Amino acid sequence: MIGSITELFYPALCTGCENTLFKGELELCTACILDLPYTRMHDQEANIIEQRLAGRFSFEAATSLLFFHKSGKVQHMLHALKYKNNQAIGKxxxxxxxxxxxxxxxxxxxxxxxxxxxxxxxxKIRGYNQAEVIAEGMVERGFFVRAHALKKTEHRESQTRSGIYARYKNVADIFGLGDTTGLECKKVLLLDDVLTTGATLEACAKLLMKIDGLKVYIATLACTEH
Ligand SMILES: [Zn+2]
Structure with a gap:
């Protein structure tokens, strides 16, 4: 009841800038869509993500849609996806x-x-996995998803101790392989919401590479510039 009254008085807002959306705009206003900090580095070899991951595991290519700045629009959107049940922005x-x-x-x-x-x-608590929600948006464009190829076996999230090695140690042993049938010799895009140090993606990629002939690609919605 309160929800529907609220909707009556407060029109839909842009998830990026919180301005009122015009008719026909969904989740993001046109100004935001035009103005987001796109990385445009998908075809750029040795781009900043690839430099960050180089030497840690082997991958074919790595990229990100957007640059992530603290308290910027991108952070706002990712926060809405991860903590405010806004799956539409993820898709x-x-x-x-x-x-x-x-x-x-x-x-x-x-x-x-x-x-x-x-x-x-x-x-169960959140009701969804944000990386799967992003994948659903890609499936709408014709990609295929294998949501159970990896699984998380341990619930251990606090990564407050600094240092890449400490972070890696923290995440390396909490993932496992799930249903990987038919993934031999396939080109697999490992997908996540955001890349900072890359420790999570490294742990997952190393598991996937145990599958014969599999080639790993990496993509995230956003990455930090440093
Ligand atoms: Zn906007």
Missing amino acids: LLGAMLADELMRSKRFAEIDFIVPVPIHPKKG
Whole structure:
């Protein structure tokens, strides 16, 4: 009841800038869509993500749709996706990522998307895995998803201790392989919402690489610039 009254008085707002959306605009206003900090680095070899991940595990290509700035629009959108049950923004950004990857040379022939898993307990509390929601937006554009190829086995989230090695130690042993049938020799896009140090993606990629002939690609909605 309170919800419907609220909707009556407060029109839909843009998830990026909180301005009122015009008719026909969904989740993001046109100004935000035009003005987001796109990385445009999908076909750029040794882009900043690839430099960050280089030497840690082998991958074919890595990219991100947007740059992440603290307290910027992108952070606002990712926060809405992760903590405010705004799955629509995740699907929209997933579709935008898919459109860009389909036009890129290096990501054009992905066979499957594998979203980074969250622990089932956490999934139950939140109701969804944000990486899977992003993948759903990509599926709408024709990608195929294998949501159970990886699983999270342990619920351990606090990563307050600094240092890449400490973080890696923290995440390396909490993922496992799930149903990987038919993934041999496939091009697999490992997908997550945000990349900072890359420790989570590294742990997941190393597991996937145990599958014969599998090639790992990496994409996230956003990445930090440093
Ligand atoms: Zn906006």
